[in-house]
Amino acid sequence: xxxxxxxxxxxxxxxxxxxxxxxxxxxGETGPSGSVPCPRVSNCARSCAGxxxxxxxxxxxxxxxxxxxxxxxxxxxxxxxxxxxxxxxxDCSRGSGRGxxxxxxxxxxxxxxxxxxxxxxxxxxxGLWALAFLRVRGRRKGSRFPLSMAARTxxxxxxxxxxxxxxxGEWRHFVWWDRSGxxxxxxxxxxxxxxxxxxxxxxxxxxxxTQGNFDVWILDLIRQTKxxxxxxxxxxxxxxxSPSGKEIAxxxxxxxxxIYVQPSDGSGEPKRVISGPDGAHKYPSRWSxxxxxxxxxxxxxTAGDDVYYAKRRADGAxxxxxxxxxxxxxxxxxxxxxxxxxxxxxxxxxxxREGYVRSFPMREASVRSRPMAATYHAGAAAERRSST
Amino acid sequence: MKDDVLIAVPLTVANGSLTAGARAELFRNxxxxxxxxxxxxxxxxxxxxxxxxxxxxxxxxxxxxxxST
Numbered sequence: 001x002x003x004x005x006x007x008x009x010x011x012x013x014x015x016x017x018x019x020x021x022x023x024x025x026x027x028g029e030t031g032p033s034g035s036v037p038c039p040r041v042s043n044c045a046r047s048c049a050g051x052x053x054x055x056x057x058x059x060x061x062x063x064x065x066x067x068x069x070x071x072x073x074x075x076x077x078x079x080x081x082x083x084x085x086x087x088x089x090x091d092c093s094r095g096s097g098r099g100x101x102x103x104x105x106x107x108x109x110x111x112x113x114x115x116x117x118x119x120x121x122x123x124x125x126x127g128l129w130a131l132a133f134l135r136v137r138g139r140r141k142g143s144r145f146p147l148s149m150a151a152r153t154x155x156x157x158x159x160x161x162x163x164x165x166x167x168x169g170e171w172r173h174f175v176w177w178d179r180s181g182x183x184x185x186x187x188x189x190x191x192x193x194x195x196x197x198x199x200x201x202x203x204x205x206x207x208x209x210t211q212g213n214f215d216v217w218i219l220d221l222i223r224q225t226k227x228x229x230x231x232x233x234x235x236x237x238x239x240x241x242s243p244s245g246k247e248i249a250x251x252x253x254x255x256x257x258x259i260y261v262q263p264s265d266g267s268g269e270p271k272r273v274i275s276g277p278d279g280a281h282k283y284p285s286r287w288s289x290x291x292x293x294x295x296x297x298x299x300x301x302t303a304g305d306d307v308y309y310a311k312r313r314a315d316g317a318x319x320x321x322x323x324x325x326x327x328x329x330x331x332x333x334x335x336x337x338x339x340x341x342x343x344x345x346x347x348x349x350x351x352x353r354e355g356y357v358r359s360f361p362m363r364e365a366s367v368r369s370r371p372m373a374a375t376y377h378a379g380a381a382a383e384r385r386s387s388t
Numbered sequence: 389m390k391d392d393v394l395i396a397v398p399l400t401v402a403n404g405s406l407t408a409g410a411r412a413e414l415f416r417n418x419x420x421x422x423x424x425x426x427x428x429x430x431x432x433x434x435x436x437x438x439x440x441x442x443x444x445x446x447x448x449x450x451x452x453x454x455x456s457t
Contacts, residue, residue, distance in 0.1 A: 181415030
């Protein structure tokens with residue numbers, strides 16, 4: 001986390017020395033739209049991430065909301081419901097985080113009586129907000145109040161602590177690096193770039209632009225031109241190229257985050273190919289080298305993030321996703337080795353983020369690599385090794 | 389945690405078992421976006437395994453944004 005990120009402790013009765021309006025609102029003082037005191041924030045689950053709390057009519061109606069921090073306790077996980085949901089209400093998914101106890105339970109009453117949903121309303125415009133709620137589904141306690149109008153993404157990683165990135169998005173441009181850390185070249189005009197994916201032939205790179213409403217863009221690295229790939233008013237993120245480079249899978253927030261596929265040249269219509277498991281948010285993590293399997297980053301079912309996979313049939317449709325890694329911990333960022341026999345992923349089961357490699361389908365015990373950013377590159381290293 | 393550092397771990401597959409070697413720092417990009425939110429990757433690897441596209445902070449864009457606000 002960058003030093004400039006904000007970390008704030010949310011606890012019962014705590015007041016924050018808040019020099020700016022956002023912090024005053026957090027402390028329960030007057031804020032926009034009738035801010036309310038922060039009575040208590042439930043313990044945060046170990047991993048909190050989700051989408052879309054939709055607020056009742058009356059305030060400034062967000063066109064799209066992008067939930068982030070999800071207070072929960074006792075392994076409970078809370079997520080909101082966005083405009084695309086049938087029920088615009090607080091939704092509670094129950095589960096201890098263990099696979100056998102996992103139970104998506106929309107509408108069930110959690111044991112937690114009160115908590116806060118933290119969400120981001122319409123990126124770049126409305127900042128990071130919180131909303132108190134009671135255990136009764138759909139009932140809210142007071143109005144939403146802002147945490148930071150400049151916040152971009154929030155994460156709850158420890159009890160009663162909320163961290164967020166203070167900026168809506170930073171202007172970045174692509175830089176090519178070599179293995180020694182030498183900067184080789186620069187590509188493209190500045191944009192607010194997230195979720196980078198290189199096409200198989202390295203001629204194009206897709207990314208999510210956090211300007212506006214989070215769309216997928218493609219930068220042609222040869223012509224130095226960029227084009228918008230997704231044209232919806234929804235949040236579209238996490239684009240992944242198929243091995244042939246002819247298709248792109250991505251996650252789109254149209255209710256829960258489902259996975260869509262469309263030809264990479266923009267022709268045709270996007271097709272929703274994966275919608276289950278019910279109530280879960282899914283992102284494509286990586287295609288298998290032969291294009292027959294798509295690894296998924298799934299959350300919303302347990303306290304942690306999980307890795308699923310979906311097999312693709314000959315007609316292009318996908319089978320229902322199958323759990324590959326759903327433990328009491330958070331696993332994500334999964335990717336195949338080039339031969340498809342291994343999957344590298346990130347897990348926090350040791351208490352910190354580390355890279356792991358496991359055979360696919362699961363047969364052997366995993367090999368833990370080393371902490372931190374090794375996660376992603378562990379996959380790349382495995383790819384190089386197994387390809388030689 | 390060094391968020392700005394990309395690290396590689398060599399893996400060897402032999403006789404059905406995996407062995408992880410010593411990790412090595414590849415490059416340090418002060419503009420490497422963090423992973424605070426959803427694990428979105430902030431770089432990728434070229435097919436040759438030797439080049440890495442990664443977005444870096446752009447001062448040009450920052451100036452443009454300040455002007456627009």
